[in-house]
Amino acid sequence: MANKTYDFDLDLLDMDDVPMKQSGGDTNLTLWKLLSGALGSAQSQQEPLKLLEWAMNLRKDKKLSLDTTDKEKLEQFISNCQSLNVLIQGRLLMVLKTDPEKLKKA
Numbered sequence: 001m002a003n004k005t006y007d008f009d010l011d012l013l014d015m016d017d018v019p020m021k022q023s024g025g026d027t028n029l030t031l032w033k034l035l036s037g038a039l040g041s042a043q044s045q046q047e048p049l050k051l052l053e054w055a056m057n058l059r060k061d062k063k064l065s066l067d068t069t070d071k072e073k074l075e076q077f078i079s080n081c082q083s084l085n086v087l088i089q090g091r092l093l094m095v096l097k098t099d100p101e102k103l104k105k106a
Contacts, residue, residue, distance in 0.1 A: 005063050006096055031088075039058070079093070
């Protein structure tokens with residue numbers, strides 16, 4: 001199966017769909033930055049090179065191109081990541097659960 005590209009260049013939205021700001025600033029929190037930080041600071045993972053590659057790709061392009069297996073690995077990582085709260089986990093998983101083709105047309 002071909003890779004799909006998932007765009008994480010989105011603001012973190014609160015439960016009222018309002019963009020959340022960085023602490024003490026006017027800059028919005030972004031999903032790519034939160035996920036990149038979590039991937040880059042992960043502890044005791046089985047595939048550290050893959051996680052580092054994803055983190056670096058997010059910092060460069062704010063997107064990830066994933067096959068089905070890697071998408072499942074990333075979903076698992078997000079779901080089990082202790083450094084991400086439920087709101088962030090949910091918003092990240094929503095990106096992965098939405099067909100990238102539908103996001104392009106929106």
